[in-house]
Amino acid sequence: MRQFSANLGFLWNDLPLPDAIHAAKRARFDAVECHWPYDTPSEDVKAALKTHGLRMLGLNTSRGDVSAGENGLSALPGRDADARAAIDEALKYASDVGAGAVHVMAGFSAGDAARSTFIRNLDYATEQGAKHSITILIEPLNGYDAPGYFLQTTDQAASLIREIDRPNLKLMFDCYHVQLMEGDLSHRMENLLPIIGHIQFASAPDRGPPDGGEINFAHVFDLIDELGYDKPLGAEYKPKGPTDASLKWMDRLRG
Ligand SMILES: O=C(O)C(=O)[C@@H](O)CO
Numbered sequence: 001m002r003q004f005s006a007n008l009g010f011l012w013n014d015l016p017l018p019d020a021i022h023a024a025k026r027a028r029f030d031a032v033e034c035h036w037p038y039d040t041p042s043e044d045v046k047a048a049l050k051t052h053g054l055r056m057l058g059l060n061t062s063r064g065d066v067s068a069g070e071n072g073l074s075a076l077p078g079r080d081a082d083a084r085a086a087i088d089e090a091l092k093y094a095s096d097v098g099a100g101a102v103h104v105m106a107g108f109s110a111g112d113a114a115r116s117t118f119i120r121n122l123d124y125a126t127e128q129g130a131k132h133s134i135t136i137l138i139e140p141l142n143g144y145d146a147p148g149y150f151l152q153t154t155d156q157a158a159s160l161i162r163e164i165d166r167p168n169l170k171l172m173f174d175c176y177h178v179q180l181m182e183g184d185l186s187h188r189m190e191n192l193l194p195i196i197g198h199i200q201f202a203s204a205p206d207r208g209p210p211d212g213g214e215i216n217f218a219h220v221f222d223l224i225d226e227l228g229y230d231k232p233l234g235a236e237y238k239p240k241g242p243t244d245a246s247l248k249w250m251d252r253l254r255g
């Protein structure tokens with residue numbers, strides 16, 4: 001049976017993180033993942049995961065100064081010290097709660113200097129991550145929601161992953177972002193499978209539950225099964241109301 005992970009950055013994000021973990025368990029999710037858990041002590045998250053028998057799959061590095069419009073630090077030239085502090089913080093939190101992956105956020109940037117900065121910081125992240133058996137993920141974000149974000153396409157991510165060539169550096173394949181930027185989900189998933197570390201989903205273009213819109217998730221999830229990918233799929237959509245009322249897709253898409 002297909003497994004699903006609740007992304008608590010969007011699902012039950014009105015609840016304190018330990019309560020959101022409980023809600024995910026009640027709703028029969030198999031795992032959870034989050035965005036930026038740093039305001040919640042890691043011991044509280046660890047205790048909630050243990051109580052409810054769930055794994056935390058991954059979390060993100062800090063965006064930086066959100067009030068100044070930052071959305072990640074690792075591809076910002078001249079900000080290596082801040083980027084590395086964010087990587088250290090994320091790896092420590094992930095290691096404390098037993099999460100297997102950290103998404104290193106690139107930030108708003110462009111050009112050769114941004115690329116070489118990102119490579120340098122990803123080298124650092126993968127080296128440090130390997131000490132804790134943590135996978136480093138990079139995720140292309142779409143240019144509608146995050147205009148000017150450094151990493152926008154899977155082609156760009158694949159080229160970085162091949163160049164850096166570390167076994168614990170993988171692609172976060174978010175079907176929603178990929179559909180908006182590149183389309184051709186089936187071929188891309190098939191071709192990129194060896195470097196995919198985590199898959200997320202939401203309808204496109206509205207980022208709602210996977211019930212309609214441009215993507216036929218019954219087909220996409222069947223393909224994922226056929227490819228032999230059997231890790232939990234990350235539900236990272238914005239419920240249009242209470243999360244509990246947005247979950248009809250689960251039985252239909254369980255497989
Ligand atoms: O927006 C997404 O998609 C994510 O997965 C976040 O973790 C990054 O903003």
Ligand SMILES: [Mg+2]
Pocket residue numbers: 139174200236
């Ligand atoms: Mg995502």
